[in-house]
Amino acid sequence: MQxxxxxxxxxxxxxxxxxxxxxxxxxxxxxxxxxxxxxxxPSDVAEQTKLAIQKLEKVLHASDSSLSQVLKVLLFIADPKDAATVNSVYKDYFPHMPSRSCVVVGFPNKQVKVELECVASYNQREYKL
Incomplete structure (x- = not known):
């Protein structure tokens, strides 16, 4: 574990x-x-979705992974009315359609409209002596 x-x-x-x-x-x-x-x-849910996915992408790159290696996404949204907008942004970043759950939640910070976490595969490095 690392x-x-x-x-x-x-x-x-x-x-x-x-x-x-x-x-x-x-x-x-x-x-x-x-x-x-x-x-x-940002007050715009589409912009928040883009920023959240871009942050997720940075974490994945730091983990020797990428958005294309995502296997499962857990998506949290504050307002079910935002689902269509979130999905329209989401599909551009995840064309391979990983498995996903979407849950409507009440965030402690009312400015937050979307949050994502994921499980992905990563590129394991083999070291030869």
């Missing part, structure tokens, strides 16, 4: 969680929300 650190992402992170863990050919990510680099949230 932790992916915030330092590897060159990001200020949450001190309570790791961005991801790698184990047995899989990477397990924490949730990624659609905030801007300054910590603010």
């Amino acid at each position: 932790q992916v650190s915030w330092e590897k992402l060159q990001a200020k992170g949450n001190p309570l969680i790791s961005p991801a863990y790698k184990s047995n050919g899989h990477v397990f990510t924490s949730g990624n929300v659609g905030s801007r680099p300054d910590g603010t949230f």
